[in-house]
Amino acid sequence: MSTPEVGDLRTGERAETTEETADVAVVGAGLAGLVAARDLDRAGLRPVVLEARDRVGGRTWNRPVPGGTVEAGGQFIGPTQERLAALADELGVATFATYHEGRTRVDVTGGGLAFKGARRVLAELERMAAEVPPDAPWTADRAAEWDARTFHGWLAGAGEPDASGVLRMLTTAVFAAEPAELSLLHVLAYIRSAGSVDLLTEVAGGAQERRFAGGSHELSVRLAARLGARNLRLGAPVRRVRQGPDGVEVAADGVTVRARRAIVAVPPAIGDRIEHDPPLPGGRAQLHQRMPPGSTIKVSCLYETPFWRDEGLNGGLLRDRGPITVTFDNSPPGGDRGVLVAFAQGDDARRLARLPAGARRAAVLDVLGHHFGERAARPSGYLETDWTEEPWTRGCFGGNFGPGGWTRYGPLLREPSGLVHWAGAETSAVWMNYMEGAVRSGERAAAEVAAALTRP
Amino acid sequence: MSTPEVGDLRTGERAETTEETADVAVVGAGLAGLVAARDLDRAGLRPVVLEARDRVGGRTWNRPVPGGTVEAGGQFIGPTQERLAALADELGVATFATYHEGRTRVDVTGGGLAFKGARRVLAELERMAAEVPPDAPWTADRAAEWDARTFHGWLAGAGEPDASGVLRMLTTAVFAAEPAELSLLHVLAYIRSAGSVDLLTEVAGGAQERRFAGGSHELSVRLAARLGARNLRLGAPVRRVRQGPDGVEVAADGVTVRARRAIVAVPPAIGDRIEHDPPLPGGRAQLHQRMPPGSTIKVSCLYETPFWRDEGLNGGLLRDRGPITVTFDNSPPGGDRGVLVAFAQGDDARRLARLPAGARRAAVLDVLGHHFGERAARPSGYLETDWTEEPWTRGCFGGNFGPGGWTRYGPLLREPSGLVHWAGAETSAVWMNYMEGAVRSGERAAAEVAAALTRP
Numbered sequence: 001m002s003t004p005e006v007g008d009l010r011t012g013e014r015a016e017t018t019e020e021t022a023d024v025a026v027v028g029a030g031l032a033g034l035v036a037a038r039d040l041d042r043a044g045l046r047p048v049v050l051e052a053r054d055r056v057g058g059r060t061w062n063r064p065v066p067g068g069t070v071e072a073g074g075q076f077i078g079p080t081q082e083r084l085a086a087l088a089d090e091l092g093v094a095t096f097a098t099y100h101e102g103r104t105r106v107d108v109t110g111g112g113l114a115f116k117g118a119r120r121v122l123a124e125l126e127r128m129a130a131e132v133p134p135d136a137p138w139t140a141d142r143a144a145e146w147d148a149r150t151f152h153g154w155l156a157g158a159g160e161p162d163a164s165g166v167l168r169m170l171t172t173a174v175f176a177a178e179p180a181e182l183s184l185l186h187v188l189a190y191i192r193s194a195g196s197v198d199l200l201t202e203v204a205g206g207a208q209e210r211r212f213a214g215g216s217h218e219l220s221v222r223l224a225a226r227l228g229a230r231n232l233r234l235g236a237p238v239r240r241v242r243q244g245p246d247g248v249e250v251a252a253d254g255v256t257v258r259a260r261r262a263i264v265a266v267p268p269a270i271g272d273r274i275e276h277d278p279p280l281p282g283g284r285a286q287l288h289q290r291m292p293p294g295s296t297i298k299v300s301c302l303y304e305t306p307f308w309r310d311e312g313l314n315g316g317l318l319r320d321r322g323p324i325t326v327t328f329d330n331s332p333p334g335g336d337r338g339v340l341v342a343f344a345q346g347d348d349a350r351r352l353a354r355l356p357a358g359a360r361r362a363a364v365l366d367v368l369g370h371h372f373g374e375r376a377a378r379p380s381g382y383l384e385t386d387w388t389e390e391p392w393t394r395g396c397f398g399g400n401f402g403p404g405g406w407t408r409y410g411p412l413l414r415e416p417s418g419l420v421h422w423a424g425a426e427t428s429a430v431w432m433n434y435m436e437g438a439v440r441s442g443e444r445a446a447a448e449v450a451a452a453l454t455r456p
Numbered sequence: 457m458s459t460p461e462v463g464d465l466r467t468g469e470r471a472e473t474t475e476e477t478a479d480v481a482v483v484g485a486g487l488a489g490l491v492a493a494r495d496l497d498r499a500g501l502r503p504v505v506l507e508a509r510d511r512v513g514g515r516t517w518n519r520p521v522p523g524g525t526v527e528a529g530g531q532f533i534g535p536t537q538e539r540l541a542a543l544a545d546e547l548g549v550a551t552f553a554t555y556h557e558g559r560t561r562v563d564v565t566g567g568g569l570a571f572k573g574a575r576r577v578l579a580e581l582e583r584m585a586a587e588v589p590p591d592a593p594w595t596a597d598r599a600a601e602w603d604a605r606t607f608h609g610w611l612a613g614a615g616e617p618d619a620s621g622v623l624r625m626l627t628t629a630v631f632a633a634e635p636a637e638l639s640l641l642h643v644l645a646y647i648r649s650a651g652s653v654d655l656l657t658e659v660a661g662g663a664q665e666r667r668f669a670g671g672s673h674e675l676s677v678r679l680a681a682r683l684g685a686r687n688l689r690l691g692a693p694v695r696r697v698r699q700g701p702d703g704v705e706v707a708a709d710g711v712t713v714r715a716r717r718a719i720v721a722v723p724p725a726i727g728d729r730i731e732h733d734p735p736l737p738g739g740r741a742q743l744h745q746r747m748p749p750g751s752t753i754k755v756s757c758l759y760e761t762p763f764w765r766d767e768g769l770n771g772g773l774l775r776d777r778g779p780i781t782v783t784f785d786n787s788p789p790g791g792d793r794g795v796l797v798a799f800a801q802g803d804d805a806r807r808l809a810r811l812p813a814g815a816r817r818a819a820v821l822d823v824l825g826h827h828f829g830e831r832a833a834r835p836s837g838y839l840e841t842d843w844t845e846e847p848w849t850r851g852c853f854g855g856n857f858g859p860g861g862w863t864r865y866g867p868l869l870r871e872p873s874g875l876v877h878w879a880g881a882e883t884s885a886v887w888m889n890y891m892e893g894a895v896r897s898g899e900r901a902a903a904e905v906a907a908a909l910t911r912p
Binding site: 144147148149150152153156177178179180181239269270272273275279281282283285286289290292293295347350353354386388389391394395402403404405408 | 600603604605606608609612633634635636637695725726728729731735737738739741742745746748749751803806809810842844845847850851858859860861864
């Protein structure tokens with residue numbers, strides 16, 4: 001298989017529609033779709049991947065900014081994220097430790113006592129999460145009860161009112177959604193899916209522990225290069241999937257692919273855009289209505305140097321009010337340039353989005369200046385990525401179930417619809433909504449299809 | 457304006473795309489879209505209505521069945537539904553009283569005591585609902601608190617555990633969703649929007665009081681006939697709305713309409729299917745992700761005569777368990793034929809949908825036979841309409857907000873997006889999700905557009 005330059009893959013729109021045949025049509029060139037394509041190829045099946053955007057990577061994305069490139073989407077890798085680590089090894093993408101030496105800035109009402117209260121609540125959540133089977137949260141003994149209330153409602157009864165600010169901060173940092181929007185069962189399933197609260201929230205020892213040299217986006221870029229231009233079409237949003245007795249016809253802008261099966265690897269919340277013939281079953285269609293992603297604005301600020309390190313700061317900030325609640329030192333390895341990444345999440349992101357650009361920037365830099373000094377308020381480069389504004393994503397980090405969702409629609413997450421299989425980070429029982437989950441979902445969907453098509 | 461036969465309006469798919477110009481492109485030929493078109497025409501503005509289906513009427517639908525026609529969608533009109541009544545008057549569509557003489561069959565654990573407890577709970581809900589401004593539920597003093605919990609969670613604390621079956625039955629009858637899926641604030645806003653619990657739930661004195669001669673669908677059929685074939689395209693799903701500085705270009709299968717403004721009158725949950733250029737703001741896009749409609753299977757059973765009337769029964773059934781929880785006598789006026797209509801709603805509809813057709817029918821008829829006698833189990837005609845299976849609806853009766861929705865996305869429901877205005881039953885402050893709300897939303901959107909386009 002040839003390995004063209006990535007630039008060659010940018011095919012853009014076409015006036016004419018070409019027809020192609022493949023063994024499997026894969027919808028979406030995020031990590032899930034690209035990993036599925038890799039595994040299909042290994043199984044001797046030819047995939048064709050159709051991607052709406054003019055780039056690969058989905059919710060991972062290297063964006064240029066004066067002075068360099070910043071990671072605008074998912075970027076971390078941590079312990080137990082084994083399939084993601086294996087993928088990076090395989091592709092020769094190195095990882096390095098997230099800079100975490102020195103003090104984290106903390107600005108939380110109640111200080112240490114608030115954290116102590118939060119820890120007690122989180123320990124209780126972990127005990128409950130242990131009762132949730134990760135591959136079938138709807139079968140937990142208390143699933144109906146936990147799915148009938150919001151996380152907010154449960155927190156209100158948890159007996160630690162002073163910890164509410166910290167717990168809200170952690171919730172929005174993990175889900176990009178507010179406790180009021182989430183089913184308690186979703187929070188428990190999520191903890192179980194990751195393994196523990198610490199694995200979700202920590203830098204050292206948690207999901208934020210390491211980063212990818214060149215950015216996580218590099219994984220998708222290399223997968224795409226290996227896949228080859230012949231098997232990947234960019235700028236080709238899929239509009240319709242037709243199923244016949246022996247195969248599928250997947251119609252995208254500019255190209256129609258006839259294949260034996262399809263794998264749809266896009267977030268459930270945008271799944272309704274694809275017309276299916278025959279129509280999808282009602283339950284599957286309603287699942288697509290019930291996993292809204294949260295709201296995030298990720299802001300990258302560039303500096304000549306990571307000057308905060310000289311002052312004993314690690315660049316991290318934990319804050320229990322908006323617009324910015326969490327920051328990290330996101331400098332490239334070596335530290336010859338400084339990058340702070342700041343997150344507005346949940347309601348903070350929604351409020352920030354309503355401000356004009358100048359006021360948004362001022363509000364963000366005000367927080368950074370306050371906690372990291374005047375220099376932090378004068379970055380040489382500044383880039384916001386509001387994932388709700390991205391037409392092919394419309395929210396981050398991933399789809400969340402509100403109350404009632406898991407017990408009614410959870411069983412349908414991975415259930416194929418005829419010749420159509422489902423992938424994407426939301427469908428993973430392990431590290432759901434993380435890059436690890438995306439990789440696992442692609443591997444799982446490819447294995448389903450390979451088993452069906454190579455059966456003796 | 458000519459008034460062609462309705463048959464003439466069925467244009468179907470076309471191989472070629474025609475171009476049309478109009479003052480306003482209206483997306484969706486349900487009641488909201490057709491009423492908007494009527495009002496635009498009256499204001500001297502030419503509308504063109506684009507409809508995905510090969511029929512008008514949206515969630516109202518006359519379906520043929522051996523022995524006659526049955527109403528498969530919204531069908532009732534009740535007190536205070538003034539704009540709907542005015543529309544029927546204007547179109548010469550008569551109404552008649554829902555048959556309600558004699559006894560209602562009741563099969564509820566706890567019987568009268570359960571209803572007594574439910575009444576106390578409902579009175580408390582009405583008191584709370586009085587604090588919710590119908591046109592801005594998010595501004596209620598306790599909006600944040602009420603929107604942060606499920607209706608289920610509130611009911612669990614309402615101190616009437618014996619009434620839970622009745623309250624769940626009423627909830628699913630009104631929302632087609634379970635208490636666990638609904639924000640408490642949504643339930644309160646809904647009660648306030650209709651005016652009272654009795655107005656929502658009663659036959660005499662409530663929203664089920666009267667019916668339309670020939671079916672509610674007749675309203676849309678007559679509006680469409682008056683609009684004229686020139687101004688209505690069926691079989692024309694809208695795929696893309698482009699906005700320029702002076703107008704919009706609305707691209708549907710087979711036809712592209714250039715107009716000065718657009719009104720989109722489809723349920724929010726299917727709004728994400730239409731691509732917008734420039735893309736919709738993030739908040740609007742996320743609203744579309746957060747109003748999932750409930751699940752309903754409406755079953756019509758036809759008989760030679762409404763034989764139950766002879767036994768002093770009114771054909772109504774209230775039952776606190778599935779698969780069927782509610783029935784009505786849905787016979788045509790005059791009583792020369794008998795029709796019972798039976799509803800499976802919420803989880804009952806979802807469970808019923810998973811059975812094979814024969815088992816579904818047997819389960820429904822078992823309930824009818826048990827409560828209305830052996831003859832009820834042997835209908836001469838039988839028709840199910842599962843609204844989750846309808847590709848252009850995907851759920852009924854209307855979109856519901858789960859926790860967190862109203863306070864975050866409610867303010868966007870009626871906010872125009874540039875030259876695109878929003879209609880549909882979900883957008884109405886009065887009788888939200890009812891035909892009355894659809895009519896009002898069409899009138900409101902048309903008034904917005906007329907004010908903008910006829911400004912001196």
